[in-house]
Amino acid sequence: MPSIWRRFFNQIDQQLALAHAALVPERPAVLIFMFHVLFEDEAAMTRQLVDPQQHITTQIFAEFIAYYQTHGYTFVTPAEVLRGLNPAGRFVLITFDDGYYNNHLALPILRRFGVPATFFISTHHVQANHAFWWDVVYRERLRQPLSAAAQQAEYALLKGMRHEEVDEYLLTHFGPDALRPVSDLDRPFTPDELQAFAREPEVVLGNHTAHHAVLTNYQPTAAQQELAECQQYLAHLTGSEPVAVAYPNGNYSPAVVAAAAHVGLQLGATVEAGKNYLPLPPTSSLQLKRFLLWGDQDVQAQCALFRTDFHLKQLLRPARA
Ligand SMILES: [Zn+2]
Numbered sequence: 001m002p003s004i005w006r007r008f009f010n011q012i013d014q015q016l017a018l019a020h021a022a023l024v025p026e027r028p029a030v031l032i033f034m035f036h037v038l039f040e041d042e043a044a045m046t047r048q049l050v051d052p053q054q055h056i057t058t059q060i061f062a063e064f065i066a067y068y069q070t071h072g073y074t075f076v077t078p079a080e081v082l083r084g085l086n087p088a089g090r091f092v093l094i095t096f097d098d099g100y101y102n103n104h105l106a107l108p109i110l111r112r113f114g115v116p117a118t119f120f121i122s123t124h125h126v127q128a129n130h131a132f133w134w135d136v137v138y139r140e141r142l143r144q145p146l147s148a149a150a151q152q153a154e155y156a157l158l159k160g161m162r163h164e165e166v167d168e169y170l171l172t173h174f175g176p177d178a179l180r181p182v183s184d185l186d187r188p189f190t191p192d193e194l195q196a197f198a199r200e201p202e203v204v205l206g207n208h209t210a211h212h213a214v215l216t217n218y219q220p221t222a223a224q225q226e227l228a229e230c231q232q233y234l235a236h237l238t239g240s241e242p243v244a245v246a247y248p249n250g251n252y253s254p255a256v257v258a259a260a261a262h263v264g265l266q267l268g269a270t271v272e273a274g275k276n277y278l279p280l281p282p283t284s285s286l287q288l289k290r291f292l293l294w295g296d297q298d299v300q301a302q303c304a305l306f307r308t309d310f311h312l313k314q315l316l317r318p319a320r321a
Contacts, residue, residue, distance in 0.1 A: 009121065014301075020310035027309045029275040030071070030081060030091040032290040034246070035061070036098055037119035037185075038105045044222075050102075050186040051138035055295035058105050064293055065113045067303040068092045075115035077204050078244035078267045087279045093118065095269060095290065097208055097246050099126055099188045110202040119197075120208035120269075122231040124163075125188040131181040132188075133158055133166050139182070140174045159249055162218060163211035191237060198238040206244040207233050207265060215259070216251040224259035231263050243267055257286045275309070 007313025016130040039045045039057045068075070073092045073138040076085065085091055092115075096103045110117055125132065137158070141151060158166055167300035181187035189197060200207050209215065210229035218226065227245065243266045249254065260268055268286035276288050291306050295301065 005158055014305060017305060017308035017310050021304070021308040024309070026090065026307055027275070027285075028086075028088050028090060028278040030076065030085060030093055030276055030278065030280070031306055032070075032093045032095060032269055032288055033064070033154075033293055034271065034290045035103075035106075035293070037100055038102050039098070039185075040102075040105055044185060047183075047185065048139070048142060048152070049183045050100075054294065057295060058109060060293075060299055062105060062109050062112070063299050064303065065109065065115060066084055067300060068219060069113060071131070071307070075113075077116045077247070078118055078206065078242075079204075081280070082243060082266050082285070085278055085280075089278065092276075095120060095206070095246060097248075098132060098212065099194070099208065100120055100132075101187050101189045101193060104193070104197060107200060107202065113162050115134075116202050116204060118204040118206045118244060120206040120229070120244070121194065122171075122208045122210065122212040122235065122248070123190070123230045124210045125212065126194055127233065128179075129181065129187060129190065130179045131186055133170055135186045136170050136174060136178050140178075142291045153181075157183055159214055160217060162286055163213055163216075183188045195237050204244075205232055205238060206243075206246060207234065207244045208246050210246045214249045214251050215247055215256040216253050220255045220259055224262055227259055227265065228263045231265075232319075244269065246290075247271075248293070251286065260286055275306070 016181065034051045035056055037050055037056065038061060042058055045052050045055065073090050076091045076093055081093065094115065094117035096106065096117060096119045099119065105122055106117060123132065137154065146154065158169065161169065167179060174218055197203055206229055207230045209226040211226060213226040215223040231241045245260050245265045246269040252268065252270060257268065265284060267288065269288050269290050272289045273291055274289035276284065293302055
């Protein structure tokens with residue numbers, strides 16, 4: 001579809017969804033949101049030390065929580081989801097992926113609103129103080145730009161690799177210091193910082209594999225090893241094993257879900273957008289949907305759209321066998 005028609009179609013879809021929401025009661029659900037980097041303010045974003053990704057500042061994060069609190073949502077932890085939520089209720093589960101030190105900026109906001117959040121940690125990055133590959137690529141490509149197509153191909157290539165291959169690619173292309181973070185903005189937590197952070201009552205830690213492993217690139221036993229190594233390190237640091245996992249890059253398969261269950265994980269977050277309707281079917285708990293909020297778009301409008309239960313696109317999508 002040409003982009004002008006796609007925009008037109010999306011606008012119609014959004015207007016219909018909002019009109020539907022105004023007329024029909026919202027269906028009970030748990031809405032899961034994923035965040036990555038958290039910026040102190042707009043100025044921090046312009047320093048170009050880290051891939052801005054969703055452009056989320058502390059102010060936008062606070063605005064997001066305030067929206068759902070004002071609209072009667074209850075904020076929950078993975079353990080509360082697993083114990084079973086009121087099937088007539090409306091819930092939000094906040095998640096942060098990767099283990100960035102900048103995520104500590106969420107804590108005063110979580111305290112102010114009295115809500116919890118779950119932080120999915122790639123533990124090898126914490127142990128080794130390694131930068132995340134997409135930040136390395138972001139910084140290096142600001143210096144040595146590629147065409148849009150070549151840049152897209154580079155990201156696709158890296159997402160298709162196992163972690164040893166990713167590290168080798170970065171070292172070969174960007175030099176021996178490539179894996180080293182350049183600032184407090186792009187670095188992961190240190191083990192001591194993460195241990196202290198995990199003691200905060202608002203903070204729950206979750207599994208994001210040892211090496212930010214895109215698990216569908218691995219043999220089942222190696223995928224299980226990535227998940228197990230992360231479980232063990234977080235248990236060593238905090239005294240208890242996580243119950244939740246976010247699959248890096250959202251990639252999962254029946255083998256990945258089985259590996260997660262095998263190491264004791266009970267709740268799994270993908271990157272497929274959508275509401276998780278209540279009551280949760282037991283088979284869905286390791287394949288939950290998550291929304292992405294964009295800081296460079298209207299936050300209130302996005303929050304309203306995430307709540308809607310009607311989508312023209314779904315109505316028009318051909319049925320799959
Ligand atoms: Zn991640």
